[in-house]
Amino acid sequence: MIKILFIASEADPLIKVGGLGDVAGSLPMALKKIKYKGETVDIRLALPYHPVIRQKYPNVEQITAFSIQTSSGPVSAQIHQMELNGLPIYLINGSPIPQDAPVYSLDTRQDGWKYTFFSIAALEMTRHLDWQPDIIHANDWHTAVSVVALARQKQEDPFFANTHSVFTIHNLPFMGAGTEAALDAFGIAPSRDVRLPIWARQFPLPLGLLYADHIVAVSPSYAHEIMTPEFGCGLEGLIQSRSEVVSGILNGLDTQAWDPSTDKVILNQYSKQDLTPRLANKLTLEQEVGLKPDAETPLLILISRMDQQKGVDIAIEGLRQTSDIPWKAILLGTGDPNLEQASRRLEVDFPDRVRTLIRFDANLSRRMYSGGDIILMPSRYEPCGLAQMIAMRYGCVPLARSVGGLTDTIRDAADLIRGNGFLFDDPTPEDFSKGLRRAAILFGEKAVWSSLQYQGMQSDFSWHQSAVAYLKIYQSLEERHG
Ligand code: ADP
Secondary structure (H helix, E strand, C coil), rough: EEEEEECCCCCCCCEEECHHHHHHHHHHHHHHHHHEEEEEEEEEEEEHHHHHHHHHHCCEEEEEEEEEEEEEEEEEEEEEEEEECEEEEEEECCCCCCCCCCCCCCCHHHHHHHHHHHHHHHHHHHHHHHCCCCCCEEEHHHHHHHHHHHHHHCCCCHHCCEEEEEECCCCCCCCCCCHHHHHHHCCCCCCCCCCHHHCCCCHHHHHHHCCCCEEEEHHHHHHHCCCCCCCCCCCCHHHHHHHHHHHCCCCCCCCCCCCCCCCCCCCCCCCEEEEHHHHHHHHHHHHHHCCCCCCCCCCEEEEEEEEEHCCCHHHHHHHHCCCCCCCEEEEEECHHHHHHHHHHHHHHHHCCCCEECCCCCCHHHHHHHCCCCCECCCCCCCCCCHHHHHHHHHEEEEEEEHHHHHHHCEECCCCCCCCCCCECCCCCCHHHHHHHHHHHHHHCCCCHHHHHHHHHHHCCCCCCHHHHHHHHHHHHHHHHCC
């Protein structure tokens, strides 16, 4: 039976901060459900025993403890084990994981200590459990050090001789700056490999990219994009040099959690066979936020972190440039104060058309997906993106920049048969505005619009295909390396 240790900084439902939590919560479960050469997969999850997890699950049994050497003496690691829906989960505790700090803090040095300790302890734990993993699967900078430590230990320690690493990139720009002191203390010296830019030689994520046996980006397009100067953040040369071991695998969606035919939060449930109940959802939503209910005008929605990445400023300026045609918009999000302010200003300038809600509100987001006509996603970069998949499942048509996972999940309406949304090329208000004008015209052609909605709703965004793709990678590593 193939044995996989999946290492992540967050995993739903124990702890979720962002998209990584969705993936680490669902992918191991999806992998458990499929068979490998007729056998099930032995996949286990390792997480830090974050204070938030401790509050939810206070009395998880400790199964072992050991010390890790650092330049300032040994640090003790305690391993707790629980099970959730049949998935074994190891919660790792120790003094570098402070009990009063959030999952990700602004203190990069402290996070550097925390995640370096966690990554090394997760790897070391397997030896203490006498459980030899075939695959160590790490995610983003926080756990990259496990890949690096494995590559180094493998050469001297027969226990890891047949263990291979997979490293998934969910977000390339976050590389773990501030971790240098921790790496020194835990004995991970800077790399001298010339493929690494000098500034990157002691950052976890670039080191993970250098040492991983296989690299996965969370969509095929993002896998190509990170090899270009526009998206590669200075690591494009390194990633190109490893292109033979780079794949792109789309994240899946939890299709049970996001299902308009069973969603209890929305007013009227519906399925792709009959979308008529959506109209009442739209009108009620408009009423709820204080807009005049209006069936004929397209209702645009934006549900997003307010961040440069997401192009919220592009949407705002693009909407201003398209104010000569009818639309209404609801913007929901929090984040960068400047973008929050710009969103509020849009409401002030267009009081009959725009509502801006600066908060995180999962229930409202469901009502928006189930009543909105068009979701706006003008991202500057988008490794995979979940919001467009959720929207399509709910019959809300995406208007998105053609980038990363948006390119891979949205087929432009120019494809009259299989189109399910609208794509534009440049992250500019001008291109956004052109896309919005196209969408507004087709919104008026009911048969075409219904087809776009139907195509989106019948797309398969489940985890199954992606889990199979990951399994094939694990399998090829075993076969290639023996
Ligand atoms: P990212 O992970 O980069 O933030 P994704 O599109 O992958 O972007 O996932 C965003 C998720 O967060 C979606 O499920 C979206 O509905 C949700 N979300 C973002 N902002 C809000 C908000 N203000 N209120 C409720 N849900 C939100």
